[in-house]
Amino acid sequence: MLPNRFRMTPQRMAILAEVQSAERHLTAAEIFERVRRKYPTIAYGTVYRTLHLLAKHGLIQEYPFGDSASRFDRRTDRHDHVHCVRCGELVDVEVPIALLARQVAAEQTGFRILDHQTVFTGICPTCQEQRGLDELGRTGTRR
Ligand SMILES: [Zn+2]
Numbered sequence: 001m002l003p004n005r006f007r008m009t010p011q012r013m014a015i016l017a018e019v020q021s022a023e024r025h026l027t028a029a030e031i032f033e034r035v036r037r038k039y040p041t042i043a044y045g046t047v048y049r050t051l052h053l054l055a056k057h058g059l060i061q062e063y064p065f066g067d068s069a070s071r072f073d074r075r076t077d078r079h080d081h082v083h084c085v086r087c088g089e090l091v092d093v094e095v096p097i098a099l100l101a102r103q104v105a106a107e108q109t110g111f112r113i114l115d116h117q118t119v120f121t122g123i124c125p126t127c128q129e130q131r132g133l134d135e136l137g138r139t140g141t142r143r
């Protein structure tokens, strides 16, 4: 069991700072690479465990995606995402309809809804471009 009290060490601060300054939703491995620039001796396991701990204490959010790596989010408010099934990229998206869906879910079931998250899966622009290159040389346009 984890202790209730969360002790903020310089290393933990550095790990939290990397998530908070990240321009996108990083994996534990990506965060490890960044933290290692300041703490060359830090172990991957330490970074990994700290990230879970930070998420558990609500300082960041963790989004696990099946067998692909978890992504860590500096935003702790409720928000929705699009997720690329090819590279695992996770991007914030503002979807007003998601709030309506929550209301419908409550009305249809009688539940008091505590939380909800919408994840749209698809293929990101970078991967679409990649696929376009893969398909170069094939004849004609699809349709
Ligand atoms: Zn992608």
Ligand SMILES: [Zn+2]
Pocket: 025, 073, 075, 079, 080, 081, 091, 092
């Ligand atoms: Zn996010």
